[in-house]
Amino acid sequence: MEMEQWAFPTRYDQDYLPDPGSPYWFPVRETMDPAERDAAVLVRLREVMDYAYSTSSFYRRKWDAAGLKPADITSFEAFEQVPVVTKAEMRESQATHPPFGDYLCCDESEVHHIHGTSGTTGAPTAFALGRRDWEVIADNQARILWGMGVRPGDTVFVAALFSLYLGSWGAMTAAERLRCRVLPFGAGAQGMTARAVTWLARVKPAAFYATPSYALRLAEVAEQEKIDPREFGLKVMFFSGEPGASIPTVRRAIEDAFGATVIDCGTMAEMTPFMSASATAGTPDGMLLWQDIVWHEVCDPASFRTVPYGSEGTPVYTHLERTSQPMIRLASNDLTRWVMEDNPCGRTYPKLPDGVYGRIDDMIHIRGENVYPTEVDNFLRGVPDYGGEHRIVVRRTGSMDEMIVRAETTLPPGERSGFESTTGAGLQSLLGVRVTFESVDAHTLERAEHKARRVVDEREHTRR
Ligand code: 8LE
Numbered sequence: 228m229e230m231e232q233w234a235f236p237t238r239y240d241q242d243y244l245p246d247p248g249s250p251y252w253f254p255v256r257e258t259m260d261p262a263e264r265d266a267a268v269l270v271r272l273r274e275v276m277d278y279a280y281s282t283s284s285f286y287r288r289k290w291d292a293a294g295l296k297p298a299d300i301t302s303f304e305a306f307e308q309v310p311v312v313t314k315a316e317m318r319e320s321q322a323t324h325p326p327f328g329d330y331l332c333c334d335e336s337e338v339h340h341i342h343g344t345s346g347t348t349g350a351p352t353a354f355a356l357g358r359r360d361w362e363v364i365a366d367n368q369a370r371i372l373w374g375m376g377v378r379p380g381d382t383v384f385v386a387a388l389f390s391l392y393l394g395s396w397g398a399m400t401a402a403e404r405l406r407c408r409v410l411p412f413g414a415g416a417q418g419m420t421a422r423a424v425t426w427l428a429r430v431k432p433a434a435f436y437a438t439p440s441y442a443l444r445l446a447e448v449a450e451q452e453k454i455d456p457r458e459f460g461l462k463v464m465f466f467s468g469e470p471g472a473s474i475p476t477v478r479r480a481i482e483d484a485f486g487a488t489v490i491d492c493g494t495m496a497e498m499t500p501f502m503s504a505s506a507t508a509g510t511p512d513g514m515l516l517w518q519d520i521v522w523h524e525v526c527d528p529a530s531f532r533t534v535p536y537g538s539e540g541t542p543v544y545t546h547l548e549r550t551s552q553p554m555i556r557l558a559s560n561d562l563t564r565w566v567m568e569d570n571p572c573g574r575t576y577p578k579l580p581d582g583v584y585g586r587i588d589d590m591i592h593i594r595g596e597n598v599y600p601t602e603v604d605n606f607l608r609g610v611p612d613y614g615g616e617h618r619i620v621v622r623r624t625g626s627m628d629e630m631i632v633r634a635e636t637t638l639p640p641g642e643r644s645g646f647e648s649t650t651g652a653g654l655q656s657l658l659g660v661r662v663t664f665e666s667v668d669a670h671t672l673e674r675a676e677h678k679a680r681r682v683v684d685e686r687e688h689t690r691r
Pocket of ligand 1 (some may be wrong): 463469582
Protein backbone atom coordinates (compact mmCIF):
# COMPACT_ATOMS: atom_id res chain seq x y z
CA MET A 228 0.00 0.00 0.00
CA GLU A 229 1.30 3.43 -0.97
CA MET A 230 1.62 5.70 2.10
CA GLU A 231 1.42 9.43 1.52
CA GLN A 232 4.82 11.18 1.31
CA TRP A 233 6.49 8.37 3.26
CA ALA A 234 10.28 8.73 2.96
CA PHE A 235 13.41 9.11 5.05
CA PRO A 236 14.95 11.64 5.23
CA THR A 237 11.51 13.23 5.23
CA ARG A 238 10.47 16.27 3.27
CA TYR A 239 6.79 17.09 3.00
CA ASP A 240 5.19 19.06 0.20
CA GLN A 241 4.81 22.47 1.77
CA ASP A 242 1.82 23.34 -0.41
CA TYR A 243 -0.16 20.22 0.42
CA LEU A 244 -3.53 20.60 2.11
CA PRO A 245 -6.12 17.84 2.32
CA ASP A 246 -9.49 17.87 0.63
CA PRO A 247 -11.49 20.39 2.71
CA GLY A 248 -14.20 17.82 3.40
CA SER A 249 -11.79 15.17 4.67
CA PRO A 250 -11.45 14.57 8.42
CA TYR A 251 -7.95 13.20 7.63
CA TRP A 252 -4.80 14.96 6.47
CA PHE A 253 -3.33 11.68 5.16
CA PRO A 254 -6.32 9.32 4.76
CA VAL A 255 -4.24 6.24 3.93
CA ARG A 256 -1.74 6.56 6.74
CA GLU A 257 -4.37 7.35 9.33
CA THR A 258 -6.84 4.59 8.52
CA MET A 259 -4.67 1.77 7.13
CA ASP A 260 -4.44 -1.72 8.54
CA PRO A 261 -2.22 -1.27 11.62
CA ALA A 262 -0.22 -4.38 10.77
CA GLU A 263 0.71 -2.90 7.39
CA ARG A 264 1.61 0.39 9.01
CA ASP A 265 3.75 -1.38 11.59
CA ALA A 266 5.58 -3.23 8.83
CA ALA A 267 6.48 0.09 7.20
CA VAL A 268 7.52 1.51 10.57
CA LEU A 269 9.82 -1.43 11.22
CA VAL A 270 11.72 -0.70 8.01
CA ARG A 271 11.87 2.96 9.02
CA LEU A 272 13.20 2.11 12.48
CA ARG A 273 16.12 0.37 10.83
CA GLU A 274 16.73 3.37 8.59
CA VAL A 275 16.66 5.82 11.49
CA MET A 276 18.96 3.59 13.53
CA ASP A 277 21.33 3.24 10.59
CA TYR A 278 21.40 7.00 10.26
CA ALA A 279 22.00 7.54 13.98
CA TYR A 280 24.66 4.82 14.12
CA SER A 281 26.63 6.38 11.30
CA THR A 282 26.29 10.00 12.46
CA SER A 283 26.57 9.90 16.26
CA SER A 284 29.19 8.49 18.59
CA PHE A 285 26.55 8.41 21.34
CA TYR A 286 24.38 5.80 19.64
CA ARG A 287 27.37 3.91 18.22
CA ARG A 288 28.88 3.55 21.69
CA LYS A 289 25.58 2.60 23.25
CA TRP A 290 24.63 -0.04 20.70
CA ASP A 291 28.15 -1.46 20.35
CA ALA A 292 28.15 -1.98 24.10
CA ALA A 293 24.82 -3.80 23.81
CA GLY A 294 26.21 -5.88 20.95
CA LEU A 295 23.61 -4.81 18.42
CA LYS A 296 23.61 -3.29 14.95
CA PRO A 297 20.81 -1.48 13.13
CA ALA A 298 20.64 -4.34 10.61
CA ASP A 299 19.63 -6.70 13.45
CA ILE A 300 16.32 -4.91 13.88
CA THR A 301 14.21 -7.24 11.77
CA SER A 302 11.33 -7.54 14.24
CA PHE A 303 9.71 -5.51 17.00
CA GLU A 304 10.96 -8.12 19.46
CA ALA A 305 14.48 -7.20 18.36
CA PHE A 306 13.68 -3.50 18.60
CA GLU A 307 12.53 -3.93 22.20
CA GLN A 308 16.06 -5.08 23.05
CA VAL A 309 17.47 -1.70 22.06
CA PRO A 310 18.54 -0.10 25.33
CA VAL A 311 16.51 2.96 26.29
CA VAL A 312 17.95 6.47 26.37
CA THR A 313 17.62 8.23 29.71
CA LYS A 314 17.64 11.92 30.52
CA ALA A 315 20.74 11.36 32.68
CA GLU A 316 22.62 10.02 29.64
CA MET A 317 21.68 13.08 27.63
CA ARG A 318 22.88 15.40 30.39
CA GLU A 319 26.13 13.49 30.57
CA SER A 320 26.58 13.60 26.80
CA GLN A 321 26.02 17.36 26.79
CA ALA A 322 28.47 17.85 29.64
CA THR A 323 31.21 16.09 27.68
CA HIS A 324 30.18 17.41 24.24
CA PRO A 325 28.67 20.85 24.82
CA PRO A 326 26.28 22.27 23.95
CA PHE A 327 24.23 19.62 22.09
CA GLY A 328 25.87 16.33 23.10
CA ASP A 329 27.26 13.64 20.83
CA TYR A 330 23.76 12.51 19.90
CA LEU A 331 23.51 15.50 17.58
CA CYS A 332 23.37 13.68 14.25
CA CYS A 333 23.52 16.66 11.90
CA ASP A 334 26.04 19.42 11.37
CA GLU A 335 25.77 22.23 13.93
CA SER A 336 25.20 24.66 11.07
CA GLU A 337 21.91 22.84 10.38
CA VAL A 338 20.50 23.78 13.80
CA HIS A 339 17.56 26.13 13.34
CA HIS A 340 16.16 26.49 16.88
CA ILE A 341 17.63 25.89 20.31
CA HIS A 342 15.22 25.13 23.11
CA GLY A 343 15.82 23.47 26.44
CA THR A 344 14.52 22.08 29.67
CA SER A 345 13.02 24.72 31.88
CA GLY A 346 13.92 22.84 35.09
CA THR A 347 15.10 25.17 37.78
CA THR A 348 17.31 22.57 39.43
CA GLY A 349 20.26 20.75 37.91
CA ALA A 350 22.02 21.33 34.63
CA PRO A 351 19.73 22.27 31.76
CA THR A 352 19.55 20.15 28.61
CA ALA A 353 19.65 21.83 25.20
CA PHE A 354 17.41 20.71 22.36
CA ALA A 355 18.77 21.26 18.88
CA LEU A 356 16.14 21.31 16.16
CA GLY A 357 17.39 21.05 12.60
CA ARG A 358 16.11 23.33 9.85
CA ARG A 359 14.49 20.55 7.84
CA ASP A 360 13.26 18.91 11.05
CA TRP A 361 11.45 22.09 12.01
CA GLU A 362 9.62 22.07 8.69
CA VAL A 363 8.71 18.40 9.13
CA ILE A 364 7.57 19.06 12.71
CA ALA A 365 5.31 21.85 11.47
CA ASP A 366 3.83 19.56 8.86
CA ASN A 367 3.15 16.73 11.28
CA GLN A 368 1.62 18.94 13.88
CA ALA A 369 -0.48 20.78 11.27
CA ARG A 370 -1.76 17.33 10.34
CA ILE A 371 -2.66 16.63 13.97
CA LEU A 372 -4.36 20.03 14.37
CA TRP A 373 -6.38 19.19 11.27
CA GLY A 374 -7.43 15.99 13.04
CA MET A 375 -8.55 18.10 16.01
CA GLY A 376 -10.82 20.09 13.68
CA VAL A 377 -8.67 23.20 13.30
CA ARG A 378 -8.85 24.56 9.73
CA PRO A 379 -6.99 27.08 7.54
CA GLY A 380 -8.11 30.60 8.38
CA ASP A 381 -8.89 29.77 12.00
CA THR A 382 -7.27 31.99 14.61
CA VAL A 383 -5.12 30.02 17.06
CA PHE A 384 -4.43 31.68 20.40
CA VAL A 385 -1.24 30.37 22.04
CA ALA A 386 -1.33 31.08 25.77
CA ALA A 387 1.77 29.31 27.04
CA LEU A 388 5.29 30.52 27.81
CA PHE A 389 7.31 31.62 24.80
CA SER A 390 10.79 30.91 25.99
CA LEU A 391 12.74 27.69 26.27
CA TYR A 392 9.41 25.84 26.49
CA LEU A 393 8.87 24.04 23.20
CA GLY A 394 5.13 23.63 23.60
CA SER A 395 4.21 27.14 22.51
CA TRP A 396 6.58 27.22 19.56
CA GLY A 397 5.44 23.80 18.42
CA ALA A 398 1.80 24.90 18.50
CA MET A 399 2.67 28.10 16.69
CA THR A 400 4.62 26.52 13.86
CA ALA A 401 1.88 23.90 13.39
CA ALA A 402 -0.81 26.56 13.11
CA GLU A 403 1.31 28.53 10.65
CA ARG A 404 1.76 25.48 8.41
CA LEU A 405 -1.98 24.88 8.56
CA ARG A 406 -2.45 28.42 7.17
CA CYS A 407 -4.11 29.59 10.37
CA ARG A 408 -3.78 33.02 11.92
CA VAL A 409 -1.59 32.69 15.00
CA LEU A 410 -1.83 34.93 18.02
CA PRO A 411 1.37 34.09 19.94
CA PHE A 412 0.11 35.67 23.13
CA GLY A 413 2.36 33.86 25.59
CA ALA A 414 1.94 33.68 29.36
CA GLY A 415 3.80 34.32 32.54
CA ALA A 416 4.38 38.07 32.49
CA GLN A 417 2.87 40.37 35.09
CA GLY A 418 -0.82 41.11 34.45
CA MET A 419 -0.85 39.00 31.32
CA THR A 420 -3.78 36.78 32.24
CA ALA A 421 -6.19 39.70 32.54
CA ARG A 422 -4.96 40.97 29.19
CA ALA A 423 -5.45 37.53 27.69
CA VAL A 424 -9.11 37.74 28.73
CA THR A 425 -9.48 41.08 26.94
CA TRP A 426 -7.80 39.80 23.81
CA LEU A 427 -9.77 36.57 23.72
CA ALA A 428 -13.03 38.50 24.07
CA ARG A 429 -12.02 40.84 21.25
CA VAL A 430 -10.41 38.44 18.76
CA LYS A 431 -12.69 35.43 19.38
CA PRO A 432 -10.22 32.78 18.19
CA ALA A 433 -11.35 29.34 17.04
CA ALA A 434 -8.58 27.45 18.82
CA PHE A 435 -6.58 27.84 22.01
CA TYR A 436 -3.41 26.17 23.33
CA ALA A 437 -2.09 26.25 26.92
CA THR A 438 -1.53 24.01 29.90
CA PRO A 439 -4.76 22.80 31.54
CA SER A 440 -3.85 24.56 34.80
CA TYR A 441 -3.51 27.82 32.98
CA ALA A 442 -6.87 27.48 31.22
CA LEU A 443 -8.56 27.11 34.60
CA ARG A 444 -6.63 30.09 35.91
CA LEU A 445 -7.76 32.10 32.91
CA ALA A 446 -11.40 31.14 33.56
CA GLU A 447 -11.07 32.41 37.14
CA VAL A 448 -9.59 35.71 36.02
CA ALA A 449 -12.32 36.09 33.38
CA GLU A 450 -14.89 35.60 36.11
CA GLN A 451 -13.22 38.29 38.22
CA GLU A 452 -13.35 40.58 35.17
CA LYS A 453 -17.07 39.76 34.80
CA ILE A 454 -16.56 38.09 31.43
CA ASP A 455 -18.04 34.68 30.67
CA PRO A 456 -15.30 32.62 28.95
CA ARG A 457 -18.00 31.12 26.71
CA GLU A 458 -18.14 34.52 25.03
CA PHE A 459 -14.68 33.87 23.59
CA GLY A 460 -16.45 31.50 21.21
CA LEU A 461 -13.63 28.92 21.25
CA LYS A 462 -14.22 25.78 19.21
CA VAL A 463 -11.20 23.65 20.17
CA MET A 464 -8.88 23.87 23.16
CA PHE A 465 -5.80 21.69 22.99
CA PHE A 466 -3.49 21.08 25.90
CA SER A 467 -0.13 19.60 26.70
CA GLY A 468 2.48 19.87 29.42
CA GLU A 469 0.82 18.09 32.31
CA PRO A 470 -2.08 15.77 33.11
CA GLY A 471 -5.42 17.58 33.13
CA ALA A 472 -7.21 17.34 29.80
CA SER A 473 -7.72 13.61 30.47
CA ILE A 474 -8.56 13.96 34.17
CA PRO A 475 -12.36 13.64 34.02
CA THR A 476 -13.35 16.42 36.43
CA VAL A 477 -10.65 18.82 35.21
CA ARG A 478 -11.71 18.22 31.63
CA ARG A 479 -15.33 18.84 32.52
CA ALA A 480 -14.44 22.04 34.37
CA ILE A 481 -12.66 23.39 31.27
CA GLU A 482 -15.46 22.28 28.94
CA ASP A 483 -18.07 23.88 31.18
CA ALA A 484 -16.17 27.12 31.60
CA PHE A 485 -15.35 27.66 27.92
CA GLY A 486 -17.97 25.60 26.09
CA ALA A 487 -15.28 24.15 23.78
CA THR A 488 -14.02 20.71 22.81
CA VAL A 489 -11.08 19.75 25.02
CA ILE A 490 -8.22 17.85 23.37
CA ASP A 491 -5.32 16.26 25.21
CA CYS A 492 -1.95 15.93 23.52
CA GLY A 493 1.73 15.81 24.26
CA THR A 494 4.67 13.52 24.83
CA MET A 495 7.93 15.29 25.73
CA ALA A 496 9.81 18.30 24.39
CA GLU A 497 12.71 16.05 23.30
CA MET A 498 10.17 14.15 21.22
CA THR A 499 8.92 17.14 19.24
CA PRO A 500 6.69 16.70 17.15
CA PHE A 501 5.37 16.26 20.70
CA MET A 502 1.74 16.25 19.53
CA SER A 503 2.20 12.71 18.15
CA ALA A 504 0.02 11.53 21.05
CA SER A 505 -3.21 13.43 20.56
CA ALA A 506 -6.97 13.13 20.61
CA THR A 507 -9.04 14.08 17.56
CA ALA A 508 -12.35 15.81 16.86
CA GLY A 509 -13.98 12.41 16.27
CA THR A 510 -12.21 10.68 19.18
CA PRO A 511 -11.94 13.55 21.65
CA ASP A 512 -11.18 11.49 24.76
CA GLY A 513 -7.75 10.12 25.70
CA MET A 514 -4.90 10.33 23.20
CA LEU A 515 -4.29 8.40 19.98
CA LEU A 516 -0.74 7.33 19.25
CA TRP A 517 0.02 8.51 15.72
CA GLN A 518 2.44 5.65 15.08
CA ASP A 519 3.64 6.77 11.66
CA ILE A 520 4.94 10.06 13.11
CA VAL A 521 6.62 8.84 16.30
CA TRP A 522 6.79 5.19 17.36
CA HIS A 523 5.17 4.92 20.80
CA GLU A 524 5.63 1.87 23.01
CA VAL A 525 4.11 1.35 26.45
CA CYS A 526 6.62 -0.69 28.43
CA ASP A 527 7.29 -2.42 31.67
CA PRO A 528 9.32 0.18 33.60
CA ALA A 529 11.93 -2.40 34.64
CA SER A 530 12.49 -4.44 31.48
CA PHE A 531 11.41 -1.87 28.88
CA ARG A 532 9.59 -4.59 26.96
CA THR A 533 6.15 -3.58 25.71
CA VAL A 534 3.19 -4.56 27.84
CA PRO A 535 0.07 -6.06 26.19
CA TYR A 536 -2.78 -3.74 25.17
CA GLY A 537 -5.02 -3.16 28.17
CA SER A 538 -2.05 -2.90 30.55
CA GLU A 539 -0.31 -0.06 32.32
CA GLY A 540 3.29 0.89 31.69
CA THR A 541 5.66 3.70 30.86
CA PRO A 542 5.83 5.30 27.42
CA VAL A 543 9.02 4.85 25.40
CA TYR A 544 9.31 7.00 22.31
CA THR A 545 11.22 6.78 19.03
CA HIS A 546 11.48 9.44 16.35
CA LEU A 547 10.78 8.30 12.80
CA GLU A 548 11.74 11.51 11.04
CA ARG A 549 14.11 13.65 13.11
CA THR A 550 17.64 14.00 11.78
CA SER A 551 18.99 16.55 14.29
CA GLN A 552 18.66 14.81 17.66
CA PRO A 553 16.67 11.66 16.90
CA MET A 554 15.54 9.99 20.09
CA ILE A 555 15.61 6.22 19.78
CA ARG A 556 13.76 4.57 22.66
CA LEU A 557 13.62 7.56 24.96
CA ALA A 558 12.36 6.52 28.41
CA SER A 559 9.68 8.97 29.58
CA ASN A 560 9.26 7.90 33.19
CA ASP A 561 5.56 8.65 32.82
CA LEU A 562 2.65 6.31 33.47
CA THR A 563 -0.20 5.37 31.21
CA ARG A 564 -2.35 2.52 29.92
CA TRP A 565 -2.83 1.66 26.26
CA VAL A 566 -5.57 -0.09 24.32
CA MET A 567 -6.25 -1.04 20.71
CA GLU A 568 -9.89 -0.64 19.79
CA ASP A 569 -12.05 0.84 17.05
CA ASN A 570 -11.82 4.61 17.28
CA PRO A 571 -14.95 6.60 16.38
CA CYS A 572 -12.83 8.87 14.13
CA GLY A 573 -11.78 5.88 12.05
CA ARG A 574 -8.06 6.21 12.73
CA THR A 575 -6.43 2.85 13.34
CA TYR A 576 -4.01 3.99 16.02
CA PRO A 577 -3.66 2.60 19.55
CA LYS A 578 -5.01 4.83 22.28
CA LEU A 579 -4.20 5.99 25.80
CA PRO A 580 -7.80 6.11 27.13
CA ASP A 581 -6.83 7.92 30.35
CA GLY A 582 -4.07 10.03 28.84
CA VAL A 583 -0.74 10.11 30.66
CA TYR A 584 -1.63 10.19 34.33
CA GLY A 585 1.61 11.15 35.89
CA ARG A 586 5.31 10.72 36.29
CA ILE A 587 6.67 7.70 38.12
CA ASP A 588 8.80 10.09 40.23
CA ASP A 589 5.75 12.11 41.27
CA MET A 590 3.84 9.14 42.61
CA ILE A 591 3.63 9.43 46.38
CA HIS A 592 4.69 6.32 48.26
CA ILE A 593 3.15 6.46 51.68
CA ARG A 594 2.71 3.62 54.16
CA GLY A 595 2.87 0.98 51.49
CA GLU A 596 0.35 2.71 49.22
CA ASN A 597 0.93 4.54 45.95
CA VAL A 598 -0.97 7.78 45.53
CA TYR A 599 -1.22 9.58 42.21
CA PRO A 600 -1.53 13.32 42.68
CA THR A 601 -3.95 13.34 39.72
CA GLU A 602 -6.39 11.15 41.71
CA VAL A 603 -6.57 13.84 44.37
CA ASP A 604 -7.09 16.52 41.73
CA ASN A 605 -9.83 14.50 40.05
CA PHE A 606 -11.58 13.87 43.36
CA LEU A 607 -11.46 17.44 44.68
CA ARG A 608 -12.75 18.97 41.44
CA GLY A 609 -15.85 16.83 41.83
CA VAL A 610 -16.55 18.08 45.37
CA PRO A 611 -19.20 20.83 45.72
CA ASP A 612 -17.82 24.08 47.21
CA TYR A 613 -14.21 23.23 46.27
CA GLY A 614 -12.32 26.48 45.70
CA GLY A 615 -10.21 25.33 42.75
CA GLU A 616 -6.72 24.77 44.19
CA HIS A 617 -5.00 22.49 46.69
CA ARG A 618 -1.69 21.23 48.03
CA ILE A 619 -0.58 17.78 49.13
CA VAL A 620 2.01 17.83 51.90
CA VAL A 621 3.78 14.65 52.95
CA ARG A 622 5.87 14.74 56.09
CA ARG A 623 7.38 12.45 58.66
CA THR A 624 6.25 12.82 62.27
CA GLY A 625 8.22 10.49 64.50
CA SER A 626 8.42 7.26 62.56
CA MET A 627 5.14 7.76 60.72
CA ASP A 628 4.54 9.35 57.33
CA GLU A 629 1.67 11.75 57.29
CA MET A 630 -0.32 13.13 54.38
CA ILE A 631 -2.01 16.48 54.59
CA VAL A 632 -4.36 17.70 51.90
CA ARG A 633 -5.05 21.40 52.06
CA ALA A 634 -7.87 22.48 49.78
CA GLU A 635 -9.61 25.75 49.08
CA THR A 636 -13.30 26.13 49.68
CA THR A 637 -15.76 28.82 48.71
CA LEU A 638 -17.65 28.31 52.00
CA PRO A 639 -17.32 30.91 54.76
CA PRO A 640 -15.16 29.85 57.77
CA GLY A 641 -18.11 29.12 60.07
CA GLU A 642 -19.74 26.69 57.63
CA ARG A 643 -16.97 24.32 56.71
CA SER A 644 -17.21 21.45 59.13
CA GLY A 645 -19.42 19.32 56.86
CA PHE A 646 -17.20 20.04 53.87
CA GLU A 647 -14.10 19.11 55.82
CA SER A 648 -15.39 15.88 57.28
CA THR A 649 -16.96 14.53 54.07
CA THR A 650 -14.09 15.56 51.82
CA GLY A 651 -11.49 14.17 54.24
CA ALA A 652 -13.34 10.88 54.59
CA GLY A 653 -13.89 10.65 50.84
CA LEU A 654 -10.19 11.18 50.13
CA GLN A 655 -9.22 8.63 52.73
CA SER A 656 -11.43 5.92 51.29
CA LEU A 657 -10.31 6.75 47.73
CA LEU A 658 -6.60 6.67 48.51
CA GLY A 659 -6.57 4.01 51.19
CA VAL A 660 -4.31 6.04 53.47
CA ARG A 661 -5.00 8.27 56.43
CA VAL A 662 -5.36 11.87 55.33
CA THR A 663 -5.37 15.00 57.43
CA PHE A 664 -7.69 17.33 55.57
CA GLU A 665 -7.62 21.10 56.01
CA SER A 666 -9.59 23.81 54.25
CA VAL A 667 -8.42 27.30 53.38
CA ASP A 668 -10.12 30.32 51.78
CA ALA A 669 -10.67 30.29 48.02
CA HIS A 670 -8.14 32.29 45.97
CA THR A 671 -5.40 31.94 48.58
CA LEU A 672 -3.20 29.20 47.09
CA GLU A 673 -1.00 30.25 44.21
CA ARG A 674 -2.19 29.29 40.71
CA ALA A 675 0.15 27.89 38.09
CA GLU A 676 0.96 29.98 35.05
CA HIS A 677 2.65 26.95 33.50
CA LYS A 678 2.62 23.45 34.98
CA ALA A 679 1.06 22.95 38.41
CA ARG A 680 3.25 21.71 41.28
CA ARG A 681 0.99 20.70 44.10
CA VAL A 682 3.00 18.13 46.02
CA VAL A 683 5.31 19.20 48.82
CA ASP A 684 7.21 16.15 50.06
CA GLU A 685 8.94 17.29 53.21
CA ARG A 686 10.42 13.83 53.74
CA GLU A 687 12.93 14.60 50.98
CA HIS A 688 14.45 17.27 53.21
CA THR A 689 14.47 14.95 56.20
CA ARG A 690 16.39 12.35 54.23
CA ARG A 691 19.07 14.78 53.06
C1 8LE B 1 0.15 14.31 30.95
C2 8LE B 1 4.97 18.05 25.59
C3 8LE B 1 5.29 19.44 26.10
C4 8LE B 1 6.11 20.19 25.10
O1 8LE B 1 4.09 20.11 26.30
C5 8LE B 1 6.01 19.35 27.42
O2 8LE B 1 5.48 19.68 28.47
O3 8LE B 1 7.26 18.83 27.35
P1 8LE B 1 8.27 18.79 28.59
O4 8LE B 1 8.43 20.14 29.17
O5 8LE B 1 9.48 18.06 28.10
O6 8LE B 1 7.56 17.89 29.69
C6 8LE B 1 7.27 16.56 29.38
C7 8LE B 1 6.53 15.93 30.53
O7 8LE B 1 5.32 16.67 30.79
C8 8LE B 1 6.07 14.54 30.22
O8 8LE B 1 7.09 13.60 30.49
C9 8LE B 1 4.86 14.40 31.12
O9 8LE B 1 5.25 14.11 32.45
C10 8LE B 1 4.26 15.79 31.10
N1 8LE B 1 3.23 15.93 30.06
C11 8LE B 1 3.32 16.58 28.89
N2 8LE B 1 2.16 16.51 28.22
C12 8LE B 1 1.31 15.78 28.99
C13 8LE B 1 2.00 15.41 30.17
N3 8LE B 1 1.42 14.67 31.13
N4 8LE B 1 -0.57 14.63 29.86
C14 8LE B 1 -0.06 15.36 28.85
N5 8LE B 1 -0.78 15.66 27.80
